[in-house]
């Protein structure tokens with residue numbers, strides 16, 4: 001099958017206000033399977049019962065979640081709820097996880113999750129945690145990879161949108177959070193046109209402790225640009241983080257034209273070790289700022305939300321040597337650091353070239369004060385004193401670059417819809433592979449670390465069109481996997497993804513599998529409303545609050561007959577799953593619940609709040625097919641009128657009801 | 660003779676018997692270890708999981724607290740070891756052989772007792788069991804492999820049991836060597 005694959009290109013260029021039609025190289029492609037060769041199927045085949053070699057963690061984009069896939073099969077293994085409600089798992093619906101979605105702006109049931117980032121030790125992914133940013137209401141979440149659940153969410157104050165985040169440092173010292181939108185600092189009722197005077201861009205460093213616990217270490221106040229993406233240095237550049245900027249024109253309207261006028265924007269190079277020195281010297285300003293910090297306790301099976309009220313801010317004028325700007329052509333999008341830490345790739349998204357800076361040259365330029373100018377006390381280094389080289393005419397619209405650890409780099413080109421492989425140092429193009437269609441991020445397992453596993457490359461495509469059976473106007477996003485172990489990239493597989501994966505991370509399964517937990521030991525359960533056995537079950541009234549201590553075990557609830565509840569009560573079902581076996585969750589659903597079901601793992605306690613509104617006898621049941629007698633796993637709760645004198649009682653089987 | 664006593668005392672360190680249940684949905688199997696004083700599994704939840712499986716067909720819960728043998732068996736082993744040491748002190752072949760015969764007799768009695776418990780669990784089923792399979796026996800084998808509905812049950816001595824078994828030839832050899840040397 002041969003067809004044209006450039007139909008969306010003129011539209012995009014027109015939108016961007018360019019007339020680059022001369023670039024549109026509309027030649028018939030070699031068919032939409034690319035160079036698919038006969039043995040591709042066996043390369044992605046994982047036999048029934050076998051494990052995949054890698055985990056891939058895909059951001060959910062506008063779904064707000066993270067999905068876990070296996071590679072090379074592409075199979076979907078789990079959706080981890082992070083920033084959005086998930087009725088299936090009761091995330092954000094049960095009493096235990098509601099605090100996870102608290103912010104200074106109240107309960108927020110959704111976010112836009114973009115960039116997952118695995119924890120690292122000495123520059124290598126270590127399989128302990130996965131961090132991911134919430135873009136809309138600025139937050140960072142931490143997922144524990146022993147249980148694949150969200151354990152912590154920290155809100156980022158003084159930010160207008162957390163896009164350049166989390167991009168971890170090489171020993172997981174910090175995850176970073178740069179604001180995509182500059183906003184008035186401090187927030188105030190000012191004219192939008194006063195952008196240049198009143199707006200600022202804030203970069204935040206969030207420290208990561210021994211147990212993964214996050215805290216806002218400090219913030220750095222920068223000029224009002226859009227801080228787009230970032231990567232922390234590694235090896236020789238450890239101690240630095242690089243943030244791309246666009247809209248250095250400082251416009252507030254019709255940015256697609258207005259923010260695309262400067263020939264060069266900047267990469268902001270932050271010396272965070274210097275920042276630590278300034279913090280230690282007390283050269284910060286403590287400013288009021290409201291931010292929520294939500295932590296899930298694995299023993300209590302419950303989250304708490306704490307509101308904080310201040311943050312430490314460093315001002316570059318007070319802190320020489322903290323920040324430098326590196327001019328970089330054409331609104332750079334991704335900024336990627338090669339495995340040695342020497343090369344910093346600026347993916348100028350409105351260009352056909354890639355600019356690569358040298359860390360060594362950057363240090364020399366700083367040493368020699370090779371400054372072009374200064375912006376708000378921040379030196380702008382001379383471009384030619386820092387640049388190492390350029391990959392010329394590589395493609396159109398470069399966005400992101402990953403590395404294979406063998407001296408090669410792979411850059412995604414959105415407009416020309418391709419991955420281009422090039423050589424670090426010589427800057428020559430070695431190979432190119434079409435993507436279907438319009439690739440955004442790309443991912444090689446470990447491809448942004450010091451230690452890539454250069455076997456597969458995943459293209460995360462923005463446009464799906466005709467790749468799968470049509471499902472109406474809305475289509476899933478499509479990922480594609482390439483074999484990059486040889487000289488030529490080889491397309492192996494298309495697979496559908498959830499939401500809109502922006503960035504992704506991959507890691508050898510062997511770094512995670514040995515630490516995965518199978519259930520929660522019941523004797524470690526410290527939930528305040530736990531029932532550690534059927535003898536602990538009871539129903540307690542406190543005014544109009546009724547606490548039901550329920551247990552589940554194959555295949556019954558204890559108790560399963562409850563009477564004495566009244567219209568107007570608030571009934572809390574605290575359900576403890578007594579199972580101590582892998583993969584035996586029980587569900588709990590009660591008719592008319594205005595929230596969701598519960599899905600309780602072995603050894604866990606979860607709470608569903610239920611408002612009985614009418615008299616009657618209401619059934620509840622297990623929603624997870626747990627055993628041969630699952631269908632029998634049901635019970636009744638009797639609801640009496642508000643003025644009824646029927647006492648609380650509960651029972652299981654033939655035994656006398658307990659009062 | 661000391662080897663025989665030490666082998667016997669291994670029962671305090673290692674389980675006597677091991678029963679593994681295999682089924683399609685239990686690829687790694689569910690393994691129970693019978694010690695002289697307790698019944699354990701390959702994980703803390705194993706006994707609960709076995710009991711959950713058993714209750715569908717109305718088998719009694721395995722409750723180690725309700726099995727008196729697990730309480731007095733350690734004293735029998737200690738007593739037997741003490742007698743072995745006395746035999747060693749007397750150092751006459753006849754005493755060695757006598758001890759050996761006593762150990763064989765007690766082992767046979769113990770295995771028969773194990774069989775009776777298994778028979779009881781396998782046959783004394785609750786009348787109101789949710790799943791009734793006419794003619795099916797749920798009694799696991801004492802020694803060997805047996806299909807119990809969807810499970811393959813595998814039952815063999817474990818390390819402690821093997822060492823206890825070795826005590827018999829060790830004691831016999833002690834007696835034999837003594838007899839030859841006199």
Ligand SMILES: [Cu+2]
Nearest residue numbers: 586622626633
């Ligand atoms: Cu159930």
